Amino acid sequence: MSVNENYQRAKKDYEKWGIDVDQVLEKLKSVPISIHCWQGDDIGGFETNQQELSGGIDVTGNYPGKATTPKELRGDLEKALSLIPGKHRVNLHAIYGETAGKVVERDQLEPKHFQNWVNWAKEHGLGLDFNPTLFSHPKADDGLTLSHPDKEVRDFWIRHCIASRKIAAYFGAELGTPALTNIWIPDGYKDIPSDRLTPRKRLKDSLDEIFKVEIDEKYNIDAVESKLFGIGSEAYVVGSHEFYMGYALKNNKLCLLDTGHYHPTEVVSNKISAMLLYSDKLALHVSRPVRWDSDHVVILDDELREIGLEIVRNDALDKVMIGLDFFDASINRVAAWTIGTRNMIKALLYAMLVPNDYLKQLQEEGNFTERLALMEEFKTYPFGAIWDYYCEQTGVPVREAWLEDIQSYEKEVLSKR
Template sequence: MTIQENFEYAKKQYEKWGINVDEVLAQLKKVPISIHCWQGDDVGGFEVNQSELSGGIDVTGNYPGKARTPDELRQDLEKALSLIPGKHRVNLHAIYAETNGEVVERDQLEPKHFENWLNWAKEQGLGLDFNPTLFSHEKAEDGLTLSHPNEEIREFWINHCIASRKIAEHFGKELGTTCLTNVWIPDGYKDIPSDRLTPRKRLKESLDKIFAVEIDEKYNVDAVESKLFGIGSESYVVGSHEFYLGYALKNNKLCLLDTGHYHPTEMVSNKISSMLLYSDKVALHVSRPVRWDSDHVVILDDELKEIALEIVRNDALDKVMIGLDFFDASINRIAAWTIGTRNMIKSLLAAMLTPNEYLKQLQEEGNFTERLALMEEFKTYPFGAIWDYYCEQMGVPVKESWLEDVKSYEAEVLSKRS
């Protein structure tokens, strides 16, 4: 059977449940995923005075072909995007500034240092998101930034975050799509602290100063991101989930949930519905923790499917800002982007092809037998045929055929990088 024939057969199966597949695909096209640039160069960035990766972040592997320049990174992103259906966004960190060989401290960064990224995004029809980089720097060597006891160091990082928000606002104005600026810091202690409150007071005061600078929310929205622990902060993290959840709700900021930043038994999917009751929007960084926050490439596992279901069945596609955050240097980096992003989109499609309203009705009626039966049966409905058709219609490779494109690109481009 052809892709079209498989699609028509599958479409009828879903239509029996009142699911309009054509409408689903039209809706899916409108959902942007924010794709993180740092998969392509192992979170290195392009600072002139580049520091070693720090802040509890580790990238393992040495697969050949890492992007060495901004142009190479953009070229690699273009290749990955050509294999992914839909129009998406690219998420930048401040360390991806281009300063033409000049040393520019992070608190002095300006929109002009990202002009090449902005022009590229315009050419590609992409939105941009942004992150201040509060790691891999001499002023973060002891693992403290916005909560540092030294006021001078705190001020440096405060000014860096303010500069980052202004850069993001510029992106939003120029691209006509709101930029998300996410603040994550590595602050914490390796061993048991004698005072948990004081560092959190300092962090709160630093955030207050950062957000006191008015930025037009039409062009930029702010998010804060928590973490359970990191390498070097195993016993205590200043910016815990409870800290940032309280701060975000009190100060009308987005709380960003990173799927790798919680206890191994915690499910981010279970948090989304609660967050939506109290926040107009929620932000996500979708990763795959393996035993800890190891940022593995996103696969189509149960938690990813459940995250997508929570977004879709709660009518929150316009309320949840979906970004990715993984980095694997042990495999082809373009393949990593492609696998992870296609899986995120697949999970949303599968959620849209579920009779969510009927399943909700069964739960309200107490009909748990039929609810469970249908939820299980839909796991083997012909979702793959719909996905293949969608890829074909969007002009990207169907099934695993994208791997041939990656292999050719590796032979023609990546293998020539020393």
């Protein structure tokens, strides 16, 4: 039976519940996922004075074919995007600028250092997002940046974040879609601190200085990201969830939730509805923690489906800015992008093919038996037939056929690096 025939049969199952599948697929096409560039080169970047990875971040594996130049990285992204349905975005870190072989300190970065990325994004109809890079740098060697006791160090990182926001605003103006600029810092202590408050006061003051420079939200949207712990900051992180949630709400910034940045039994899906009551928008970095913030490639597990459901059932597709953040060097890096992004889209599609309004009604009526029964039955509805059709209609390989493209690309391109 053809993909279309399977689709037409599956459609009827969903239509019984008032779900317009054709409309669902049209809506899904309009949801962009921000794909992180750093999966392609193990967060190395292209600084002339490239530093060793630091900041409590670790990438494991040495699979051949890592991108070593901006051109290679963009080529790898193009290959991944050709295998992923829909139109999406690319998320850059400041270390991915191109300075023509000159050493340019991070607080001196300008839009011109990212012009090739902008030209490429225009060519492919992509939006760009941005992140200042407050790690892998001599001024972050002691694990402190915006909360550093030394004002000179703090000021350097403040200037870097301001420069990054201006670069992102340039992206927004040139590409006609606002860039999300997300600030994450590694600041914290390995052992129990004697003073938790003072570093947080310094971080707050630094953020205030950064955001004093007003930038039109038409071009740039600011976000701040928390973390529970990192390598070298096991006992205390300055920018905790509570710190950034309070700061974001008070200062009208987005709070970015990373799925790996919480206690192992704490899930981001449960936070989305609570935070949307008080925030017009949220941002996500979707990853997969295994025992810790290990940033494994996203799979279609229970938590990813719950994230999709929370976004969709709460009519928040235009309120939650979805980005990815994983880096696995033990497998083909282009395949990692493809697997993770396709799974994020699958989670949204799955959620859009559930009779969410009816299930809400059952809960309000206290009919928990039918609610549970239907929630379980829909897990085995012919969702895969809808996904296959969506892939075919958007011109990307159906099911595992994309693996052949990756294998050919590895043989013809990656293996020759």
